Amino acid sequence: MYIQVEDCKLFLKYLAMKAPRYKVVYEFLKKNIITGNYVEGHLLPSENELCAKFEVTRPTVRQALNALVQEKYIYKHRGKGSIVANQQRTLGLLSFKGFTEVLSNSEQTIETRILESKHLQDWPEDFFYPIPKNLRNSGCYFLKRLRCVNQEPVMLEYTWILDINLDGFDAISFENNSLFGTLASKFHVEVTSVDQQIKAIQADKQQAHMLQMEEKSALLHIYRKYGTSRNDFFLFSSLLCNTSNYAIGNVFS
Amino acid sequence: MYIQVEDCKLFLKYLAMKAPRYKVVYEFLKKNIITGNYVEGHLLPSENELCAKFEVTRPTVRQALNALVQEKYIYKHRGKGSIVANQQRTLGLLSFKGFTEVLSNSEQTIETRILESKHLQDWPEDFFYPIPKNLRNSGCYFLKRLRCVNQEPVMLEYTWILDINLDGFDAISFENNSLFGTLASKFHVEVTSVDQQIKAIQADKQQAHMLQMEEKSALLHIYRKYGTSRNDFFLFSSLLCNTSNYAIGNVFS
DNA sequence: ATAAGCAACTTGTATATACAAGTTGAGGAT
DNA sequence: ATCCTCAACTTGTATATACAAGTTGCTTAT
Structure with a gap:
């Protein structure tokens, strides 16, 4: 049920660009959801695990996770963790992205x-x-x-x-x-x-x-x-x- | 441009109900936007002002404001403040409200x-x-x-x-x-x-x-x-x- | 009169700490 | 075998502090 974190290249790329740290975490997680490394319905690493992995504090991780929640990539369940949401097979154009x-x-x-x-x-x-x-x-x-x-x-x-x-x-x-x-x-x-x-x-x-x-x-x-x-x-x-x-x-x- | 905060009755109501403090702030602000006390296009009180008013810290205020941002009641502008968004004259049914x-x-x-x-x-x-x-x-x-x-x-x-x-x-x-x-x-x-x-x-x-x-x-x-x-x-x-x-x-x- | 500088303000990002509420699984009692 | 308890874990809420980046208006220099 627990998925190993893979591929830190994107992580390093964004660090080099001096992006906000929460965005580094967000992009990393999002990329791994989209590519299927994090499987629908399964738990992401816990907040504390992500803190250790990325060497940031919990509010920073939470800001990244909340962005993913907002975009429906994940949902959160108190006591359980963050779960990868089912991906929609539609055009999804109700958001403002092009x-x-x-x-x-x-x-x-x-x-x-x-x-x-x-x-x-x-x-x-x-x-x-x-x-x-x-x-x-x-x-x-x-x-x-x-x-x-x-x-x-x-x-x-x-x-x-x-x-x-x-x-x-x-x-x-x-x-x-x-x-x-x-x-x-x-x-x-x-x-x-x-x-x-x-x-x-x-x-x-x-x-x-x-x-x-x-x-x-x-x-x-x-x-x-x-x-x-x-x-x-x-x-x-x-x-x-x-x-x-x-x-x-x-x-x- | 700066709108005076009015009517703390709702505030006290939710305190009595032991709601999370950020929700108290959120509901207060939202109510005042809906009723027109906070005028479209105008600034809300600043984060620090709201902290003083509600006697909470800034992350708590920010959580309330971010919920309002998410629901499109306000938008934020670094350096300026939080601005009441234009309310739509449509059915607005793309949100999940009934x-x-x-x-x-x-x-x-x-x-x-x-x-x-x-x-x-x-x-x-x-x-x-x-x-x-x-x-x-x-x-x-x-x-x-x-x-x-x-x-x-x-x-x-x-x-x-x-x-x-x-x-x-x-x-x-x-x-x-x-x-x-x-x-x-x-x-x-x-x-x-x-x-x-x-x-x-x-x-x-x-x-x-x-x-x-x-x-x-x-x-x-x-x-x-x-x-x-x-x-x-x-x-x-x-x-x-x-x-x-x-x-x-x-x-x- | 206009432009530049700067202080005071705004929101954005981040660390650090603490406690609350829900989940899960292991161990012990029945 | 089943049920209960509890410890260890999870996310949710909150305070406190600090620095960064953008905005605004006032003052000073040209």
Whole structure:
């Protein structure tokens, strides 16, 4: 029932980066859950064992574990320990992580097709989120992608990125990289929040064609405003999901 | 910008109940956010101020604040403070709270119509969530409700409650009370988690009729398993939402 | 008038210690 | 063989202290 801790390479990697210690522990544990080293339903090492292993105090370990609890990787049981939760086999898009990051953890074959490369344009007239006048003048970058799981188109994604003249932003294409990941690594901008609304709509002719379903089929429409670590920088997205074979789901506790 | 702390009655109430101190702080702050004493977009008292006010240490205050952050009542900004988040004008059902509790905070007129009163039955054969054999024999209570906002039917809700012979459970009707609230107050059972999946489906004849929409219109179908403070007690629900006028939404950060 | 520096404040991270409540398994009694 | 007790373990709650990083407003220099 007790699983041996393996592979400290990630541990050392993050130490070198001077990450907060609780994040080192968190990433290590998360990685081992995702790779299957920690088996669903089984106990993680106890808090005290992790303290000894990572040479940190218990509140630090607890902060790491609480982050895993929040993301539903584990649940805790007083007196027993921390147990690896069952992993969901869904797109899990109710969290604010971008599509690439969520699915990079899954065993499914994913593909992103760029339907319209990032280009500068005006804000749409009837935009789903009110754009203040002062931001409207800046224009926005627009990006249109089709997301496929196991060669099946499951999501049409429209993305609007406020244009705030980030150095070098014009030259980034996002063809091979995650939008959120690129913002973080190249521009040091983290996506920190999402405000989202969900509706069920009927697929119009174009949407049905792109998602290979019948016209007027039911689509999940998720529209989002992402906040970032910069107060002057927002992104918006409109996601149209074919949920015939892939539900959208998560766990709250 | 700085809001005065008011009304310590709730504070004293929970102290009398010997609740964990962080929960006292949490409930106090939450209540004041919900009632509007702490205004959206404005700062809460700082952590140190709250420490002085409640005579607790900072980690205790932080635990309360972190719970509020998790539930999106506030967000935190290093150097600035804790800010009351914008409250959503939607059904907000992506959290695990029951319908009654969510909407009790809103200005809209809500109504629940009981379509089928709670009654004991067998588990459905094709249930959306696998019911283990040993639980199957217990049977379940079934409840069917129609939720209306401003007289408009917006949600069909089917609820299945595992029958574990809770004393007095038979006699409870839920006609005028929240299911979750009743479980908490009468049976000391808290709903602690939800595992949910969302799809878009086409309304069949019955669903369309109940929700006053055209057959084959797009419906949001949310199906959930609720975990509770008792390891042997679960509830399930299937929600069919007409999102024409009321989106489902929330904020993550 | 504007910019820079800095003190006082804010939240974020971390160590250290202590006690409470729940779990588990071993040992002893029946 | 079964049941009870209890020690050793688990996580939950809390205090106390310290330093780091970001924010804000005031003061001083240009």
